[in-house]
Amino acid sequence: DSSKSDKDEKEVICYECNKHGHIRPDCPKLKKKKDKKKATIATWSDSDDSSSDDDENEEIANIAFMTMEDDNEVYSSSLSYNDLQNEYNELIDVLDDLNREYQLLKK
Template sequence: DSTKSDKEEKEVICYECNKPGNIRPDCPKLNKNKDKKKAMIATWSDNGDSSSDEDKNEEIANIAFMAMEDDNEVCSTSLSYSDLQNEYNELIDVLDDLNKEYQLLKK
């Protein structure tokens, strides 16, 4: 009798389908739904969607939207290699200072 109760205690019940004998990653119910996962989609559009596009978008549960910026703003600054190297060296100096400060605070 004790071996039977030990076996019943060790039997695993799946959280997904509530059936004994399998665990959640191996659940047949979960494996069926695995292929139906929905994806995040980023859209970029200058004008409104047509009705056929709206129908397609209604099927997608998760949509990520991105902000559009004006194309009129142009950056005309061009940096030479030496300018970039100087900026990089300044950043390294700041990093060194922050690391020293961190080490002092850590003590």
């Protein structure tokens, strides 16, 4: 009897991930998606509790949207090799400063 049910389980194919041994409602991939949706729903419901913060939340959302939109822009510049080298050196200096500051804060 148990060998028959094991054989039946191996023949079952999940329509979500196309793997053998489980059906769609038991799919671990689908369960992960559901967990993510629940977290998102909880976040939205938490923000709905305070009506006085609606304008602030909308402003934050707009700022985030603007930031995402800016990331998609492509900048082209024709800097010379020396200009690029100078920019690189300035970035290294900033990195060194941040590293020193990090080491001090770490203590």
